[in-house]
Amino acid sequence: MKFPSLKRPSLKRLSTSLLVVAAGLTSGQQAVAADEVNIYSNRQPFLIQPILDTFTRKTGIETNVVFAKSGVAERLKTEGANSPADLVLTVDIGRLQELVEADVIQSVNSDILNNNIPQQFRSKDNLWFGLTLRVRNVYASKERTDINGIAYEDLSNPEWKGRICTRSGKHQYNIALIASMIAHHGEAETEKWLKGVKANLAQKPQGNDRAQVKAIKEGICDLAIGNSYYYGVMLTDENQSEWARSANILFPNQSNRGAHVNVSGVALTKAAPNKANAIKLMEFLSEELAQRMYSEQNFEYPVKPGVKASGLVSSWGEFKADTLSLDEIAKHREQAVKLVDKVDFDG
Numbered sequence: 039m040k041f042p043s044l045k046r047p048s049l050k051r052l053s054t055s056l057l058v059v060a061a062g063l064t065s066g067q068q069a070v071a072a073d074e075v076n077i078y079s080n081r082q083p084f085l086i087q088p089i090l091d092t093f094t095r096k097t098g099i100e101t102n103v104v105f106a107k108s109g110v111a112e113r114l115k116t117e118g119a120n121s122p123a124d125l126v127l128t129v130d131i132g133r134l135q136e137l138v139e140a141d142v143i144q145s146v147n148s149d150i151l152n153n154n155i156p157q158q159f160r161s162k163d164n165l166w167f168g169l170t171l172r173v174r175n176v177y178a179s180k181e182r183t184d185i186n187g188i189a190y191e192d193l194s195n196p197e198w199k200g201r202i203c204t205r206s207g208k209h210q211y212n213i214a215l216i217a218s219m220i221a222h223h224g225e226a227e228t229e230k231w232l233k234g235v236k237a238n239l240a241q242k243p244q245g246n247d248r249a250q251v252k253a254i255k256e257g258i259c260d261l262a263i264g265n266s267y268y269y270g271v272m273l274t275d276e277n278q279s280e281w282a283r284s285a286n287i288l289f290p291n292q293s294n295r296g297a298h299v300n301v302s303g304v305a306l307t308k309a310a311p312n313k314a315n316a317i318k319l320m321e322f323l324s325e326e327l328a329q330r331m332y333s334e335q336n337f338e339y340p341v342k343p344g345v346k347a348s349g350l351v352s353s354w355g356e357f358k359a360d361t362l363s364l365d366e367i368a369k370h371r372e373q374a375v376k377l378v379d380k381v382d383f384d385g
């Protein structure tokens with residue numbers, strides 16, 4: 039089973055608490071609102087615990103987290119109305135859309151959330167809300183390139199033949215990027231582009247985003263596609279900083295529509311036994327203090343306009359973001375998956 043057992047030592051307190059809530063529910067009683075919020079999280083504990091602790095200090099509301107690498111939508115579906123979970127913390131429009139399609143989340147109408155989070159980064163139906171932003175960047179070898187800007191469209195240009203590395207085209211980060219290309223250029227143009235990018239690959243798509251920058255360091259490729267926060271993660275990691283230092287981070291399409299941006303986000307479950315407290319936490323996460331803490335933990339950008347990114351992240355410079363909404367990108371994800379298959383991108 040992909041979903042974690044509740045036996046991890048750090049989750050002991052939580053597992054007890056979740057079991058208690060679940061037991062209460064199966065005995066046919068409405069869970070009595072203790073002052074708590076239960077969270078299913080795809081985000082690693084170290085990223086969110088400091089913020090949750092701050093929330094508890096300020097409000098007295100306890101938080102219980104189950105960390106899961108995947109399988110949250112299915113689990114919520116299975117648990118149905120008896121789910122002890124109130125909130126889901128996750129990454130990528132792909133995962134957020136999964137929650138929508140599984141019909142396991144409910145809309146939240148909050149002036150605080152609506153004011154803090156630009157429309158492009160939350161669902162039109164208020165079903166999910168972006169909390170941090172990540173750019174899909176191009177990393178360029180300092181040694182073997184001399185460009186200081188690029189467009190995603192350029193990646194199919196023959197000058198890059200045999201010089202580009204990327205993870206699988208099917209990974210949700212790339213699917214969202216390809217979906218954004220479909221939204222801007224249509225399916226036929228995007229298919230041509232994707233074929234061109236494939237023809238330029240230095241090797242079969244493999245590994246994660248950081249492995250592509252490592253491949254630049256190793257001389258395997260000159261350009262790599264990767265999310266922005268990994269630059270920070272690598273630069274502050276003793277063993278990986280030399281990978282990052284071998285490459286410049288480029289923000290694509292600065293001379294036209296801007297760089298493709300995705301989110302980490304939050305959604306309220308349909309079951310939500312602690313709905314009022316859960317909404318308080320959602321609102322807290324969108325306010326300046328949590329925005330700063332949450333984005334800094336993983337070298338991401340705050341979603342709330344005017345909140346500053348960390349010093350390291352800011353040092354990569356200002357950039358222009360594509361204003362295409364994630365709702366719009368979500369609409370083209372399925373087409374993107376089909377195109378990746380059609381051009382046999384990973385083959």
Ligand SMILES: [Fe+2]
Nearest residue numbers: 129211247265
């Ligand atoms: Fe990631």
